[in-house]
Amino acid sequence: MNTKFKTNLHYMAVASIVVLSSCGGSGEEKKVETEQPKTEGILLTTAEMEKASNIYFDKCAGCHGSARKGATGPHLLPEAPEGSPAPGTKTLGEAGLRAFIENGTPGGMPEWKGIMTDDEITLMTKFLQLDPPAIPAFGLEEMKATWKVFVPVADRPAKPVHKRNIDNYFGVIMRDAGKVAVIDGDTKEALAVLPTGFAVHILRTSASGRYIYSVGRDGRITMIDTYSEKPTIVAEVRGAYDARSVEVSKFKGYEDKYLVFGGYNPAHIAIFDAQTLEPISVTSTSGNACDGEKEFVEEARVASIVASHTDPVWICNIKERGMVDIVDYSDPKNPKVTEIASARFLHDGGWDATGKYFLVAANASNKVVVIDVPNKKLVTMIETGIKPHPGRGANIKNKLGSLWITSHLGENKISFIKTNPGEGQWTVVKEIQAPGNGGGALFVKTHPKSKHLWVDRTLNPDASLHSKIDVFNVETLEHKKTIDMPEGVDGRMVHMEYNKAGDELWVSVFMGKTSGILIYNDKTLELKQIIKGDWVQNPTGKFNIYNTTHDIY
Template sequence: MHKRALSKGIFALSFPLAAMMGTAHAAAPEMSAEEMDRASAIYFQRCAGCHGTLRKGATGPGLLPEDTQEMGQRRLESIISLGTEGGMNNFDGILDEEEITLISKYIQQTPEEPPEMSLADIRDTWEIVVPQDQWPDEPQHDLNWENFMVTILRDRGAMGIIDGDTKELVTEAETGYAVHVAKSSSDGRFWYVQGRDGRLSKIDLWMDPPQVTAEVFIGIDARDVAVSHYGEWADKYVIGGGYWPPHFVIADAHTMEPLKVVSTRGYNTEGEYVHEARVAALYDTPHAPTFLVNVKETGQVWQVDYSDIDNLRMDQIASAEYLHDGFFDSTGRYFMIAANFSHKMAFIDTVERKLVSMLNTGEIPHPGPGANWIDPECGPVAGTTHLGEGLVTFWGTDPENNPDHAWEICGTVETDGPGLFLRSHPDSPHVWIDQSMHPEADVNQWVMVMDKETRELTPIHVADRPREHDAVALHFEYDKSGTEVWVSIWARGRGHQDDGAIVIYDDKTMEEIGRVENLNTPTGKFNVYNRLKKYERG
């Protein structure tokens, strides 16, 4: 997965992947160099996001040898195979028995620290695929590109561009592995995607077919991206955040040339130094020329002013560990971020650049792109799902007109299992909720739809796949009209990755009205028009 990065000069010493990720421990099971290399690749793909590059833990527990060796091989294999109801996937349908045995041995070894990356290293990976003088002045096709669904094909390492009008796949743009999210330019034409392998790519939707115009590797493990949208700096900068090395990189949004790299290592809210302080989420703020850099392990939100990148002003706002996903309220002023291991939501006033409140929710909140709606009792509210339990918690978000409810729990709704995402639309009567983190198919293949007025839940069976396909229903996105809800079937089972699909529902009737079949591991989807109109905030 790192071959391209390696070939472009990041690791001048040709650091082998096995050596980069771990080495044998005296009391650990014996592993050959080939087995270590295979296991380190599996760990990167499936485990590092929750347990950390150095295996010190974050959303998931630490996996250091002093703990894993005590648990023993058989127990480790059982946990990895079956998952837990506390939010860990079952991997018996994703990994075969040999791979489960391999990764169980691997996490009993002593981890080693991967190499660092300098700005020069990052620049060595920069590539212009289509020069700017070859970009079209108008769309080269007659498709309704504002209703495109820019769709993550996770294990395929590509973005599927799907026509929202015809429900047909337009193309697959080659990007990095396991893209987490996509963010657009201020006009919606260009889309920036960050792969887990550090590959930051820029896609032009006006080309026929849409394709990548430039890319750069900002790290060897990465997660998020944001684009400057404010004032005279609109579409001037793009920022990518690294899990490893723990840093952020600001690049020219037109050419993707890397301009600045800033380390995020520092002290957490208890005053303890954190070496692996990863960038969890990145956002542009609507009311100031700033990026929000959420530093996972330190529990700090950095509000980084990009009006002068040679003299960066960074307000470091302490909240709680471990920061993960977040979203804005309907006004775009208040940013709401899950400090999921503290079981809290933190609320940041991006105008005043300070923390305004924190709220205890349920076990391990995870709002994904979040949802805002109007509650009949509390007025404007926002909500989150949870990785640790089947619960949706929602709170007031209007301190000006509804101060008694602001940053306080308005209500909770119990679902059948933990989930990753919920979503709504200003014109919708519903909030759609997934249960994708439950280990059983009779829960994770279903979603819940909540009535905003009554708070009643309606279950819908989406991922109608055999158990061996290990397919879960997750992530919601509305089309341009705001009347259709698109839900992913992420088929993860061995040999069934191409059996993924997107199921399309009429939002009012909750009846299926269409499908896009034969997609490879589809997860997140981003409608150009809705994201441009900032419906992710409302």
């Protein structure tokens, strides 16, 4: 990664300027480092600022904001903004910041002691007491400068050149390695391990299931073709300095035509050609908040995005503003955006069983927001618990009705929301707990053919809990089994995904000394296989092609 790229990527945390100094009447260029910000004796070198910016970008920005103004987590500014209950970082000082970094919080912040070195923690206690650097522009022109097509559309095969079952491929994120592995779910072979960008966050598939799109925390979108003999990167582009979400057009007649990208910083919605990743348009998401004083929010980041199967629209969730943006892509150069005010801060969400209603967590408000997508209106907002975090949620049906499920970061609670018409619709009709104390759950998962609901506890600070998965019976909602970490791997269990048939459940093991992918028999709940090796590096999200394409969860 070159210096210019790093400088832009980390918002010019470090910089150099070229000045002219005269000597005997001749002009001589000299590169002089800009003076680093000081806070009561704190002075960091250029190298330290760059290292600290890397750490913050990787481990902190997702919850505290790229500009450190706060989101799911509190602000991390030297002086507390007016009205903020959280103190400034200078007030906390090195000792206070160290306590939070090392120990985490019950609300879902992981403990970084043992993951970050002591020197890294010390560096961050200093860095966080300095003013955050300014963020340069990144618009359509900058995107086009990064756009690369490695295999033109005309040179790609018209049909698969192999006999493998693409529907049961898994795209697996190797987060810290900046790679995506494509695994044959039938044979469990790694077909390719591809460099895709820094800290990949999610994968999405084209409406046809042919292409896999990855997006990382460097804002890079990578397009992978599964029709070739081995999965191959055919195009890439950067949509921002930081991002979390992409999605494709899925409405009939628009399949595989367009891709939407949600920028964290700069905060915007960008539309690309889904065949080539050529940038088409950019729409800023900055604007007024949904509630309170309705202040103007510049860093209004785009969180989760889903694609409607019933209309040519994407549902983009504008985190800090609490706005659900329904983006009509029938004219991608001039997309029409319908904004629906809801609650802050919008994060993850997914469809109910009908595909008509979208449910999304507003985790700073402890609510789940329900949107009627065809009619583009807010249905209701439901109190569920402290910091709901559903991933895309999970849909089941039992004697209580059709239920959409969310877990919570901030407390030990799994909430079941009735979605079908009748008494109790759009209310929490059941709450259950997993064994042990505290929240920290990131994902829930089931499958239409399964009798089980799987729940992780990845961000629970208790090592005896974040290394386990709990399984519940979908009919009775009773706890059925706690699955312990098997021998041969160690770390935290995170993110569950089914195969196409719904009879296998895959779980990642990361943030330990030995990573792996665990494969369980969904009927017996017994471990079938562990995928590990030098190429398995901190796996996180896993995305089955068929389930992702058809929004099965």
